[in-house]
Amino acid sequence: MSAAIGQNRPMARIVLPAEPLRDGPTALRGWRETDIDALVEACRDPEVVRWTRVPDRYGVSDARAYLLQRYDGLETGFAAPFAIVRADDLEHLLGSISLMRLEWRHLRAEVGYWLAPEARGAGHATRAVGLICRWGFESLGLERVELFAATTNPLSQGVAERSGFRREAVLRSYMTGKGERHDMVAFGLLASEA
Numbered sequence: 001m002s003a004a005i006g007q008n009r010p011m012a013r014i015v016l017p018a019e020p021l022r023d024g025p026t027a028l029r030g031w032r033e034t035d036i037d038a039l040v041e042a043c044r045d046p047e048v049v050r051w052t053r054v055p056d057r058y059g060v061s062d063a064r065a066y067l068l069q070r071y072d073g074l075e076t077g078f079a080a081p082f083a084i085v086r087a088d089d090l091e092h093l094l095g096s097i098s099l100m101r102l103e104w105r106h107l108r109a110e111v112g113y114w115l116a117p118e119a120r121g122a123g124h125a126t127r128a129v130g131l132i133c134r135w136g137f138e139s140l141g142l143e144r145v146e147l148f149a150a151t152t153n154p155l156s157q158g159v160a161e162r163s164g165f166r167r168e169a170v171l172r173s174y175m176t177g178k179g180e181r182h183d184m185v186a187f188g189l190l191a192s193e194a
């Protein structure tokens with residue numbers, strides 16, 4: 001990681017770990033061109049569309065654009081996107097997780113994630129959040145990670161709670177979702193708590 005910690009440098013380049021991050025059956029690695037078909041299929045799930053910024057009627061061109069955008073995020077130091085994959089089959093895509101909106105001056109970032117429908121209910125999101133937060137604290141030098149989940153999205157709130165995040169506030173009418181405004185629960189995890 002070549003970011004200058006503690007300075008508000010817009011061009012702080014992020015380098016993802018050379019080896020996948022692993023916890024039991026869950027691993028995180030950089031995105032690959034070979035993920036496109038599984039990415040498209042997962043992003044057509046209505047729950048992913050409902051709760052994330054993934055556009056409706058997701059197609060191959062959206063997936064290609066996402067894979068290109070990830071370079072921008074890394075180069076400019078504003079995002080660190082990972083694919084969530086099976087630890088025993090690194091080609092098998094389970095979901096997506098990113099550290100986003102990195103604020104270098106304040107040493108903080110936001111975590112966002114989704115799982116493909118068939119990957120839910122097995123703890124992959126909880127382990128993925130733990131892995132990306134530990135990496136953010138240890139390798140990027142972050143002091144705080146934030147997580148925002150709609151008040152009406154208990155499954156995402158469950159991920160935050162199982163991952164050790166503290167519920168800090170409810171932010172009213174905070175985001176425009178797909179056709180509705182969302183009140184968001186703001187969660188925070190500090191480096192000293194991870």
Ligand SMILES: CC(C)(COP(=O)(O)OP(=O)(O)OC[C@H]1O[C@@H](n2cnc3c(N)ncnc32)[C@H](O)[C@@H]1OP(=O)(O)O)[C@@H](O)C(=O)NCCC(=O)NCCS
Nearest residue numbers: 047048051113114115120121122123124125126149155156
């Ligand atoms: C939010 C989302 C990622 C949560 O997925 P999830 O599978 O419920 O979360 P986890 O992977 O942490 O799995 C937790 C479930 O597995 C169970 N589980 C099994 N083994 C587990 C383990 N070792 N560790 C943790 N949980 C385990 C838990 O009991 C829980 O099931 P329950 O809800 O029936 O109690 C998923 O619903 C999703 O992708 N939704 C659409 C997109 C979205 O909402 N993104 C978040 C926007 S803020």
